[in-house]
Amino acid sequence: MCSLMSRVRPVQRALAVSLQLRRNTESSKCAPAENRWSSPGVNAGADPLRTTRRFYCSRMASSKGLFFRQLFESESSTYTYLLADVETREAVLIDPVLETIDRDLKLIHELGLHLNVAVNTHCHADHITSTGLMKTKLVGLKSAISKFSGATADILLSENDKITFGKHFLTVLETPGHTDGCVSLVVDDRSMVFTGDALLIRGCGRTDFQQGSPEKLFGSIHQKIFTLPDECLVYPAHDYIGQLMSTVGEERKFNPRLTKSLDEFVNIMNNLNLPKPKKIDISVPANLVCGVYHV
Numbered sequence: 001m002c003s004l005m006s007r008v009r010p011v012q013r014a015l016a017v018s019l020q021l022r023r024n025t026e027s028s029k030c031a032p033a034e035n036r037w038s039s040p041g042v043n044a045g046a047d048p049l050r051t052t053r054r055f056y057c058s059r060m061a062s063s064k065g066l067f068f069r070q071l072f073e074s075e076s077s078t079y080t081y082l083l084a085d086v087e088t089r090e091a092v093l094i095d096p097v098l099e100t101i102d103r104d105l106k107l108i109h110e111l112g113l114h115l116n117v118a119v120n121t122h123c124h125a126d127h128i129t130s131t132g133l134m135k136t137k138l139v140g141l142k143s144a145i146s147k148f149s150g151a152t153a154d155i156l157l158s159e160n161d162k163i164t165f166g167k168h169f170l171t172v173l174e175t176p177g178h179t180d181g182c183v184s185l186v187v188d189d190r191s192m193v194f195t196g197d198a199l200l201i202r203g204c205g206r207t208d209f210q211q212g213s214p215e216k217l218f219g220s221i222h223q224k225i226f227t228l229p230d231e232c233l234v235y236p237a238h239d240y241i242g243q244l245m246s247t248v249g250e251e252r253k254f255n256p257r258l259t260k261s262l263d264e265f266v267n268i269m270n271n272l273n274l275p276k277p278k279k280i281d282i283s284v285p286a287n288l289v290c291g292v293y294h295v
């Protein structure tokens with residue numbers, strides 16, 4: 001680990017160290033749950049979906065019979081989410097990234113999951129999705145994205161559509177503003193929401209390219225995401241400083257952009273002056289065709 005770490009750039013090293021630290025902290029936080037459900041010997045050869053430490057960590061997944069895993073792609077700081085029904089093993093993958101397709105396929109295979117749908121929360125500008133390539137590797141897999149994204153996919157999503165996997169489902173909330181085709185995905189019991197680039201932790205998606213509109217984003221967050229229960233866990237598509245998750249209540253109270261009036265919010269968003277994402281010119285055209293623009 002030390003020799004590997006010395007070869008990576010300082011920022012990546014810091015991120016890796018912080019992720020390692022978090023992993024350690026997470027393990028200890030989840031230990032009582034693990035002890036409750038598994039003991040040495042009893043677990044040998046047991047079902048990984050039912051015995052993984054994270055599954056029983058209430059901080060990570062509170063819905064009964066729902067397997068949940070948060071995955072990270074370090075180049076674009078993107079979170080990919082894997083959800084599955086523990087009984088039927090049907091699964092959904094949210095915002096998978098081309099660079100990490102092998103990791104994601106390996107995990108799906110190891111856990112014995114049947115991936116029904118790979119969904120993009122919007123047409124990403126900073127990385128290329130793996131949904132198209134993944135379809136060539138997994139029989140029966142369907143891609144999904146908003147009908148307002150301008151992209152092609154097997155399933156074009158609209159408000160209130162359900163993406164089902166076993167007895168669970170995700171409900172589509174249209175949350176435009178970062179792009180016209182942004183959706184947030186709410187777990188059936190409203191315990192978790194995947195907000196894509198609409199709501200980030202103590203931030204939100206930028207509104208200065210594609211079909212960005214601060215007015216629309218403000219409405220989407222206040223009228224859709226902030227009407228979910230306070231305890232609903234918020235899982236965004238990105239975080240650039242290592243934050244993993246938040247809650248609707250926390251964001252409603254502490255998000256420095258969303259606690260402002262509409263006029264103040266518009267002013268903040270119009271003056272972010274962020275550099276363009278490095279891969280925007282290749283990502284957008286590729287993501288309009290599920291990332292498989294060369295075929």
Ligand SMILES: N[C@@H](CCC(=O)N[C@@H](CSS)C(=O)NCC(=O)O)C(=O)O
Nearest residue numbers: 125126197203204205206276277278279
């Ligand atoms: N440096 C990154 C791009 C960072 C960025 O612009 N992030 C977007 C989401 S991905 S399009 C964003 O909305 N950021 C909001 C913010 O307040 O930072 C790269 O070059 O890819």
